[in-house]
Amino acid sequence: MDFFQLKNGELHAEDVPLSRIAEEVGTPVYVYSRATFERHARVFRDALSGLEQKPHIAFAVKANPNIAVLSLLSREGYGADVVSGGELSRALMAGMPAKDIVFSGVGKTQAELAQGLDEGIGQFNIESSEEGRELAELAHRRGQQAQATLRINPDVDAKTHEKISTGKAENKFGIPLIRAREVFGELAALDGLNLRGVAVHIGSQLLDLEPLETAFAKVGALVRDLRSDGHTITHVDLGGGLGVPYKAGEVPPSPAEYGAMVARATKGWDVHLTFEPGRVIAGNAGVLLTRVVRVKRGGNGPPFTIVDAAMNDLARPAMYGAWHDFDAVVPSGERMTSNIVGPICETGDTFARDRECDAVQSGDLAVFRTAGAYGATMASSYNSRGFVPEVMVDGDQFAVVADRIPAHAIMDAERVPDFLKD
Ligand SMILES: Cc1ncc(COP(=O)(O)O)c(C=O)c1O
Numbered sequence: 239m240d241f242f243q244l245k246n247g248e249l250h251a252e253d254v255p256l257s258r259i260a261e262e263v264g265t266p267v268y269v270y271s272r273a274t275f276e277r278h279a280r281v282f283r284d285a286l287s288g289l290e291q292k293p294h295i296a297f298a299v300k301a302n303p304n305i306a307v308l309s310l311l312s313r314e315g316y317g318a319d320v321v322s323g324g325e326l327s328r329a330l331m332a333g334m335p336a337k338d339i340v341f342s343g344v345g346k347t348q349a350e351l352a353q354g355l356d357e358g359i360g361q362f363n364i365e366s367s368e369e370g371r372e373l374a375e376l377a378h379r380r381g382q383q384a385q386a387t388l389r390i391n392p393d394v395d396a397k398t399h400e401k402i403s404t405g406k407a408e409n410k411f412g413i414p415l416i417r418a419r420e421v422f423g424e425l426a427a428l429d430g431l432n433l434r435g436v437a438v439h440i441g442s443q444l445l446d447l448e449p450l451e452t453a454f455a456k457v458g459a460l461v462r463d464l465r466s467d468g469h470t471i472t473h474v475d476l477g478g479g480l481g482v483p484y485k486a487g488e489v490p491p492s493p494a495e496y497g498a499m500v501a502r503a504t505k506g507w508d509v510h511l512t513f514e515p516g517r518v519i520a521g522n523a524g525v526l527l528t529r530v531v532r533v534k535r536g537g538n539g540p541p542f543t544i545v546d547a548a549m550n551d552l553a554r555p556a557m558y559g560a561w562h563d564f565d566a567v568v569p570s571g572e573r574m575t576s577n578i579v580g581p582i583c584e585t586g587d588t589f590a591r592d593r594e595c596d597a598v599q600s601g602d603l604a605v606f607r608t609a610g611a612y613g614a615t616m617a618s619s620y621n622s623r624g625f626v627p628e629v630m631v632d633g634d635q636f637a638v639v640a641d642r643i644p645a646h647a648i649m650d651a652e653r654v655p656d657f658l659k660d
């Protein structure tokens with residue numbers, strides 16, 4: 239079900255015409271649909287209902303850290319997968335119980351580990367023996383036992399973009415499988431740590447279940463080995479990674495297919511499973527609403543459709559060559575082929591090349607679709623552009639859930655030092 243649809247010739251988010259949001263909040267602006275988030279949260283949860291034990295679902299906060307989004311997901315019974323002290327604070331601020339929070343990430347600082355311990359979070363996913371020893375020491379000093387799993391690197395090709403692949407031997411994440419038993423044994427012996435299982439996450443925007451199934455089989459074999467080494471294994475974290483359709487013809491596995499594969503792969507494991515979905519929950523729940531500044535013609539190639547959004551607002555096309563559908567808010571029925579670009583002084587500030595799409599002209603509103611995940615959260619203020627606001631729609635109403643941060647607010651944090659003033 240798509241909650242971003244044409245009604246009376248105009249694109250709506252649920253029952254709100256996008257022109258209303260543009261008028262009241264300005265452009266560019268991220269627009270989220272509450273109903274879509276809720277639907278995705280429920281579909282994903284239902285897809286895992288055939289597992290032997292009720293799973294724990296920890297939304298990958300990095301995909302969309304907006305506090306309203308986290309609070310919505312918390313109401314759906316979701317916890318959070320965080321990768322920084324900032325994300326941990328957000329999850330708590332959104333009302334997620336600390337016990338439902340998982341702390342992932344290869345570079346947690348001592349201060350972040352301590353923050354997690356102070357808050358009493360549910361699980362640390364340890365990514366190196368060094369980190370495990372530091373965490374054990376910090377916990378021991380506090381008279382605590384950190385609940386933890388060891389993240390392994392299964393050396394599986396996730397068949398996704400190289401920049402978002404995390405489970406190949408050369409990637410920085412996790413412990414090589416071949417060293418997993420040794421490192422597990424070393425860390426399990428430490429006071430301050432209750433090392434109770436393993437974690438894995440091989441990459442994002444996966445369009446094929448086969449690499450995941452291969453990785454899970456390796457995890458299953460490791461669980462058996464660790465048990466035969468005498469360890470008590472009660473928890474396995476299977477990460478996130480399920481892809482979403484960005485483009486017509488791109489058909490990712492459905493959550494139901496994913497759930498069936500997981501049920502098959504984990505049969506008989508007798509563990510509590512955790513999942514860390516991000517994109518599959520948030521991707522299609524948001525669009526980036528933009529206004530066409532002008533259409534520039536007369537060059538060698540197709541015209542340039544210059545919009546007021548740029549690579550600093552939505553980095554994915556510039557960073558990964560990612561595709562986002564571009565649709566007019568009030569389509570005329572005409573089509574055009576153009577290069578869709580932002581105003582930033584970089585050729586890389588290109589959303590699409592030679593794209594056939596709705597014909598638009600100066601002043602028209604348009605959206606980049608599937609921008610709810612890894613959109614606003616990856617924004618920067620490059621070219622002294624501010625940060626784009628975020629709006630959440632609920633039926634026929636909407637609320638600004640993140641204010642626009644204008645360029646001058648960023649400048650307010652800067653100053654000229656005295657030594658430059660003489
Ligand atoms: C450890 C970890 N968990 C979960 C996720 C979420 O991934 P996705 O948004 O692809 O579901 C990521 C990002 O790839 C991650 O690094």
Ligand SMILES: N[C@@H](CCCC[NH3+])C(=O)O
Nearest residue numbers: 300402442443554611612
């Ligand atoms: N930022 C990436 C996803 C990274 C996943 C992080 N583990 C994207 O937009 O596709």
